[in-house]
Amino acid sequence: MFFLILFLAFLVSGCNRPQATGIESDEINTAEDPVQVSIVSEDPIVIQMKKGEFKLTPVAEYRIAALVVGKETYSYGWNAKISPIDLALAWGRLAEPESRKYVTYSVGGRWVSYRMKEGSPFNLAYVTSHASNNHIIPSTRNLWYAVETIKEKQKVVLEGFLVRMSGTYDGKTVWWNTSLSRTDSGDGSCELIYVTKARIGNKVYE
Numbered sequence: 001m002f003f004l005i006l007f008l009a010f011l012v013s014g015c016n017r018p019q020a021t022g023i024e025s026d027e028i029n030t031a032e033d034p035v036q037v038s039i040v041s042e043d044p045i046v047i048q049m050k051k052g053e054f055k056l057t058p059v060a061e062y063r064i065a066a067l068v069v070g071k072e073t074y075s076y077g078w079n080a081k082i083s084p085i086d087l088a089l090a091w092g093r094l095a096e097p098e099s100r101k102y103v104t105y106s107v108g109g110r111w112v113s114y115r116m117k118e119g120s121p122f123n124l125a126y127v128t129s130h131a132s133n134n135h136i137i138p139s140t141r142n143l144w145y146a147v148e149t150i151k152e153k154q155k156v157v158l159e160g161f162l163v164r165m166s167g168t169y170d171g172k173t174v175w176w177n178t179s180l181s182r183t184d185s186g187d188g189s190c191e192l193i194y195v196t197k198a199r200i201g202n203k204v205y206e
Contacts, residue, residue, distance in 0.1 A: 004133035022204035028155040030095035034064035034182065036162065045194065052169030054082055056137070058161035058196055060180060061142055065157045067095035068150055069131065072169060078169040079176060081137040086141035086148050088112040092130040094122070110135070128182045133190040146198055146205035157199035163192055
């Protein structure tokens with residue numbers, strides 16, 4: 001019986017492993033700003049679940065190459081059903097190792113906060129425009145497993161769409177909107193990303 005339990009646990013664990021769809025050996029360039037291209041989409045992406053339905057309307061194509069400075073996993077609430085993970089991402093000079101001496105981050109409750117230490121070469125405007133909290137909506141089960149493996153201090157590339165979401169869950173109307181700016185802060189400033197491709201280290205997942 002003990003052997004059987006271990007064997008079944010191994011099978012379950014193995015099924016949850018993401019499968020890489022490609023390899024890229026070049027260094028991830030975190031120096032540049034995210035790329036955002038506005039689009040007009042007439043057909044929403046529909047995600048159906050046992051207790052509800054979510055409609056995602058893409059409003060921009062999006063690509064970000066950044067350093068992971070924080071991560072939080074969620075399992076409760078309707079939004080965790082489609083976005084299980086938040087990633088705090090930093091780019092530009094904030095992605096350089098030296099920056100962590102001056103700026104620290106904390107992720108929780110669907111928010112990211114940061115603290116600048118005395119003597120920091122970065123002002124508030126620079127940190128606000130070069131770090132963001134990202135609500136991740138994986139487009140496939142493989143991507144779901146892949147983003148679960150992401151760790152702090154890793155460099156990643158995420159591609160997909162910024163989306164606006166509306167729907168119903170457990171009989172209630174729900175909605176969630178993405179930010180379309182890298183310079184905003186406070187409520188509504190997070191990016192809601194429908195991820196169609198992810199690069200983690202040198203492995204690519206779709």
